[in-house]
Amino acid sequence: xxxxxxxxxxxxxxxxxxxxxxxxxxxxxxxxxxxxxxxxxxxxxxxxxxxxxxxxxxxxxxxxxxxxxxxxxxxxxxxxxxxxxxxxxxxxxxxxxxxxxxxxxxxxxxxxxxxxxxxxxxxxxxxxxxxxxxxxxxxxxxxxxxxxxxxxxxxxxxxxxxxxxxxxxxxxxxxxxxxxxxxxxxxxxxxxxxxxxxxxxxxxxxxxxxxxxxxxxxxxxxxxxxxxxxxxxxxxxxxxxxxxxxxxxxxxxxxxxxxxxxxxxxx
Numbered sequence: 594x595x596x597x598x599x600x601x602x603x604x605x606x607x608x609x610x611x612x613x614x615x616x617x618x619x620x621x622x623x624x625x626x627x628x629x630x631x632x633x634x635x636x637x638x639x640x641x642x643x644x645x646x647x648x649x650x651x652x653x654x655x656x657x658x659x660x661x662x663x664x665x666x667x668x669x670x671x672x673x674x675x676x677x678x679x680x681x682x683x684x685x686x687x688x689x690x691x692x693x694x695x696x697x698x699x700x701x702x703x704x705x706x707x708x709x710x711x712x713x714x715x716x717x718x719x720x721x722x723x724x725x726x727x728x729x730x731x732x733x734x735x736x737x738x739x740x741x742x743x744x745x746x747x748x749x750x751x752x753x754x755x756x757x758x759x760x761x762x763x764x765x766x767x768x769x770x771x772x773x774x775x776x777x778x779x780x781x782x783x784x785x786x787x788x789x790x791x792x793x794x795x796x797x798x799x800x801x802x803x804x805x806x807x808x809x810x811x812x813x814x815x816x817x818x819x820x821x822x823x824x825x826x827x828x829x830x831x832x833x834x835x836x837x838x839x840x841x842x843x844x845x846x847x848x849x850x851x852x853x854x855x856x857x858x859x860x
Contacts, residue, residue, distance in 0.1 A: 627848050627849075628846045628847070628848060629725070629846070629847050629848070630665075630724045630725060630846060630847045631661070631663070631664040631665070631844065631845075631846045632664065632665045632666070632667060632724075632729070632844070632845040632846065633661065633664060633665070633666045633667070633692075633842055633843070633844055633845075633857075634666075634667045634669060634764065634808055634810075634832070634842060634843040634844075634845060635648075635652055635666065635667070635668055635669065635672075635810070635833075635834065635842045635843075636668075636669040636670065636671075636766075636808075636809070636810025636811065636812055636813060636831075636832050636833030636834065636842075637649075637669075637670070637671045637700075637781060637810055637811060637812065637813050637814060637833030637834055637835065638652055638668050638671065638672040638810075638833075638834065639671055639672055639673055639674045639702065640652065640834050640835055640836035640840075641814065641835055641836045642674050643836065647672075647673055647674075647680055647683050647684050647687075648672060648684065648687070649834045649835075649836050649840070650836060651834055651836055651837075651840045651859040651860065652834060652840075652842070652859065654859070654860050655842070655857075655859045655860055656691060658860065661691065661692060662691060662692065662693065663693055664692055664693060665692060665693050665694040665695065665696070665722075666688060666691075666692040666694075666695050666696070667695070667696040667697070667698070667729075667731055667764055668684075668688075668695070668696070668697050668698070668810070669698045669700075669731075669764050669765065669766055669808060669809060669810025669811075669833070670697075670698050670699055670700025670701075670702075670703060670735070670765075670766025670767075670810045670811060671700035671701070671702040671703060671766065671781070671810065671811065671833075672684055672697075672700070672702075672703060673702055673703055674702060675702075676702060676703055676704065676705065676706070676707060676710050676711055677707075677710060678710045678713060678714055681703070681710060681711060681714040681715065682714050685714055685715060694722065696720040696722070696729065696731040696764065697715065697717075697718070697720060697731060698731045698732060698733070698734065698764040698765050698766050698810065699711065699718050699733045699734075699735050699766060700735060700766035700767075700810070700811060701735050701766070701782070701784040701785055703735075704718075704733075704735050718732070718733040719731070719732050719733065719745055719748060720732075721752055723756060723758060724758075724847060725847050726758070726760060726847050726850060726851070726852045727758050727760035727761065727762055727806075727852055728752065728753065728756045728758040728760070728761045728762070729761075729762045729764070730749055730752060730753075730761065730762070730763050730764065731763075731764040732745045732748075732749060732763070732764070732765065733745060734765040734766055734767045734769055735766060735767065735785055736785065737785055737786060737787040737788055738769075738786070738787075738788040738790075739765075739767035739768075739769040739785070739786055739790065740769055740797065746797050749763075749798070750797075750798065750799045750800070753798065753799070753800050753803060754799065754800055758803075759802075759803055759804060760803070760804050760806065760852060761803050761804070761805050761806070762805075762806045762807075762808065762845070763805060763806070763807045763808070764807075764808055764809075764810075765807065765808075765809045765810070766809065766810050766811050767780070767785075767786075767809060767811055768780045768809045768811055768812065768831050769790060769791075769794050769809070770790075770794035770795075770807060770809070770822075770829045771790055772789075772790040772791065772792050772794070773791070773792055773793065773794045773822075773824060773829075774820070774822045774824075774829065778817075778820050778831065779817075780809075780811045780812060780831075781811045781812060781813070781814040781815075781833065782811065794807075794829075795807075795827065804826060804827065804828075805827040805828070806827070806828045806829075806830070806854070807827070807828070807829045807830070808830045808831075808832065808843065809829070809830070809831050809832075810831075810832065810833045811831075811833065812831040812832060812833035813832065813833030813834050813835045813837075813840065814833065814835040815835060816835055816837040816839055818839070819831065819832045819841060819856060820832075830843070830854075832856070834859065839858070840858070840859040841856045841857060841858050841859060842856075842857050842859060843855070843856060843857070844856075844857050
C-alpha cells in the first residue's frame with residue numbers, strides 16, 4: 594500500500610492530515626473552540642444489512658453522543674440498503690434535524706432499483722458549497738464509467754474555474770480512481786461499471802492549477818482500513834463504514850487559514 598507519507602503533500606501548507614496511513618504528517622495542536630465550518634463525511638453509511646437503524650448503528654451512536662447541529666454532513670453514497678421512499682425520507686428527516694447542511698454523493702443503493710424514489714425525496718444529486726478555505730462539490734458518479742455525466746462534469750468545471758479557492762474537495766461514491774492508485778484495493782462492489790477505469794482519473798477536470806482532494810465512500814463494508822493515496826499532488830481517500838469495531842468517518846474543519854482532515858473512530 595502506498596502511504597501519503599511517501600510524498601510531500603505539504604507543498605500545500607494549508608492542508609493538515611490526521612488520517613490512517615497519513616498520520617506521520619505534522620498536524621499542529623488545536624483548541625476545539627477555534628474550529629469553524631465543521632464537516633463530517635460518512636461513506637457507506639447504512640453499514641450492513643443487519644443495522645437496526647437506517648444508518649449504521651455506529652454512525653447513529655456517534656452522533657447521538659455528540660451535538661453536531663452546527664456542523665455539516667456529507668454522505669458519500671449507500672446510506673440506505675433499500676431505496677424505498679420511506680427509508681429515504683427517514684434519512685432526509687434525520688439529516689435535516691441533526692445537521693446544519695447536508696451533501697450527498699449518490700450510491701447504487703440510494704438510486705436503484707427505483708431511481709424515481711430517490712429524486713422524489715431528495716430532488717437533487719448535485720451539491721456544492723464554498724467554505725472559507727475550500728470548494729466542496731458532491732456529485733453523482735453512479736454511472737457505467739463511474740464518472741459524473743457530461744452535464745455534471747460541465748457544472749463541476751464551471752464551479753472550479755469560477756472559484757477563487759485553491760483547494761477543491763470532490764465527493765464521490767465510486768472509487769473511480771482505483772486504476773490510478775495502482776495497488777491492490779477493492780471497493781465494496783463493482784456495481785454499474787461496464788467501462789474501463791481511466792489511468793488518469795481527473796483528466797476530465799479542466800483546471801490543473803488547483804489542489805484536488807477526492808473522498809470516495811464505497812469502502813469499509815469488510816472492515817478495510819482507510820486508503821490514502823497521493824498522485825500529482827492530488828489526494829485520494831477511500832473511507833466507509835460496515836458496522837465493524839474499527840469503523841471510522843472523516844471530519845473536515847477549518848482553523849484560521851488551515852484545512853484539517855481528521856479520521857474519527859466510531860464508538
